[in-house]
Amino acid sequence: MEALMYKRKYLIKGELQVPGDKSISHRAVILGSIANGRTEIVNFLDSEDCMRTVEAFRLMGVSIQKNDNVLIIDGKGLHGLVEPTMPLYFGNSGTTARLMLGLLSGLPFSTLVYGDKSLTKRPMERVIKPLQQMGVQTIGRKESNYLPLALRGGSLTGITYNIPVKSAQVKSALLLAGLLANGKTTVIEQGQTRNHSENMLKAFGASIEVEDNMITIDSSMSLKATDVYIPGDISSAAFLMAAAAIIPGSNLVIKNVGLNETRTGFLDVLTNMGGLYTLSNIRDSGGETIGDISITYNELTGTVISGEIVPRLIDEIPIIALLATQAKGKTIIKDASELRVKETDRIQAVVDVLTKLGANIVETKDGMEIVGGTNLTGGTVSSYDDHRIAMMIVIASLVTTDIVKVDELQSIAISYPRFMQDLESVLRNM
Ligand code: S3P
Numbered sequence: 001m002e003a004l005m006y007k008r009k010y011l012i013k014g015e016l017q018v019p020g021d022k023s024i025s026h027r028a029v030i031l032g033s034i035a036n037g038r039t040e041i042v043n044f045l046d047s048e049d050c051m052r053t054v055e056a057f058r059l060m061g062v063s064i065q066k067n068d069n070v071l072i073i074d075g076k077g078l079h080g081l082v083e084p085t086m087p088l089y090f091g092n093s094g095t096t097a098r099l100m101l102g103l104l105s106g107l108p109f110s111t112l113v114y115g116d117k118s119l120t121k122r123p124m125e126r127v128i129k130p131l132q133q134m135g136v137q138t139i140g141r142k143e144s145n146y147l148p149l150a151l152r153g154g155s156l157t158g159i160t161y162n163i164p165v166k167s168a169q170v171k172s173a174l175l176l177a178g179l180l181a182n183g184k185t186t187v188i189e190q191g192q193t194r195n196h197s198e199n200m201l202k203a204f205g206a207s208i209e210v211e212d213n214m215i216t217i218d219s220s221m222s223l224k225a226t227d228v229y230i231p232g233d234i235s236s237a238a239f240l241m242a243a244a245a246i247i248p249g250s251n252l253v254i255k256n257v258g259l260n261e262t263r264t265g266f267l268d269v270l271t272n273m274g275g276l277y278t279l280s281n282i283r284d285s286g287g288e289t290i291g292d293i294s295i296t297y298n299e300l301t302g303t304v305i306s307g308e309i310v311p312r313l314i315d316e317i318p319i320i321a322l323l324a325t326q327a328k329g330k331t332i333i334k335d336a337s338e339l340r341v342k343e344t345d346r347i348q349a350v351v352d353v354l355t356k357l358g359a360n361i362v363e364t365k366d367g368m369e370i371v372g373g374t375n376l377t378g379g380t381v382s383s384y385d386d387h388r389i390a391m392m393i394v395i396a397s398l399v400t401t402d403i404v405k406v407d408e409l410q411s412i413a414i415s416y417p418r419f420m421q422d423l424e425s426v427l428r429n430m
Pocket residue numbers: 022023024095166167168169170172194314315338
């Protein structure tokens with residue numbers, strides 16, 4: 001049990017950089033490993049989830065060296081990976097699982113893959129079904145909907161597929177399979193999801209075309225090694241920004257944050273709630289937009305979050321719920337049932353935690369409703385072993401009047417290992 005004893009004694013002031021983007025880090029490891037030649041990844045996110053992807057490629061014969069946050073990959077080419085002699089362990093990482101299932105389906109060998117308790121409960125059918133249509137053979141529980149899974153890959157044929165869920169992981173899995181399939185693979189999205197795979201595949205020289213919500217990839221003979229700079233993760237930055245947004249007198253600058261439009265729903269919500277921030281030093285790097293964010297405390301008001309914006313802020317909903325408890329009026333979050341199949345059921349977890357801390361919040365089938373302006377008290381809560389719930393609890397404890405006790409904070413290492421140190425570095429006594 002960890003005790004968080006901030007009890008409204010601090011405000012947030014200063015400047016920092018958050019670690020590299022998790023989604024982009026995974027993709028850089030994957031493409032670097034299957035490209036020909038050396039890829040250098042600067043500002044790689046050295047977190048548990050991303051290391052699961054690194055270890056999977058090491059088991060397939062790729063040499064990957066890590067010096068602080070620089071990763072050097074000697075890519076084996078699309079046809080140079082070797083059959084792993086051990087099962088691949090994906091830990092807690094849904095991105096590793098879905099994207100690797102796509103790639104492994106295209107490789108001419110057998111693999112066994114498994115994950116931790118949380119990942120073992122998450123649906124894989126969303127990627128397995130279209131991959132089976134392309135030609136992969138699988139064995140696993142509930143018609144291969146769950147890990148552990150055994151795969152026999154190779155000899156895929158390209159398909160055209162309407163993705164029924166709004167998921168960048170599914171899209172990316174099919175694009176990676178498409179790189180190795182005979183003929184073209186086309187995926188059609190119901191709504192825009194994060195497009196880091198498309199951007200990076202282009203940068204590595206893949207034959208890929210994006211037309212509105214339709215993406216077509218042709219099989220490739222080879223990809224060319226390409227150095228990648230990973231922008232700061234806006235999903236990590238959101239926690240520190242939220243702290244500055246709810247503690248009077250705060251002002252925080254976060255430098256070099258990824259501002260890809262498919263990821264900035266949190267900023268739009270902050271604007272709608274009356275949050276005060278400015279963006280500066282905006283530039284482009286490898287198809288990704290980067291910039292600095294400066295945020296100043298301002299009174300917030302409730303808002304409605306639904307529809308197209310949801311995939312642009314899906315991972316930020318736990319921390320947005322906390323913002324809503326501190327805003328005037330009501331906030332409604334809907335169309336977010338995907339939250340129920342994240343690292344934990346995040347609708348249930350957020351409502352449970354914030355209720356225990358004194359918030360006025362109710363669960364709905366696809367979201368939650370929050371009446372803001374409540375004084376958060378304190379109490380004993382569970383993080384559900386979910387990194388984003390754990391970080392939300394830490395930020396909540398900055399505005400509670402009493403101590404918050406939480407069962408664990410280790411899970412934060414999944415996406416933001418130095419979160420507590422970064423937070424401490426910008427805390428100032430009131
Ligand atoms: C991710 C996509 C999202 C997101 C996850 C990372 C990715 O998941 O929640 O944290 O890197 O593609 P879905 O694709 O399941 O929506």
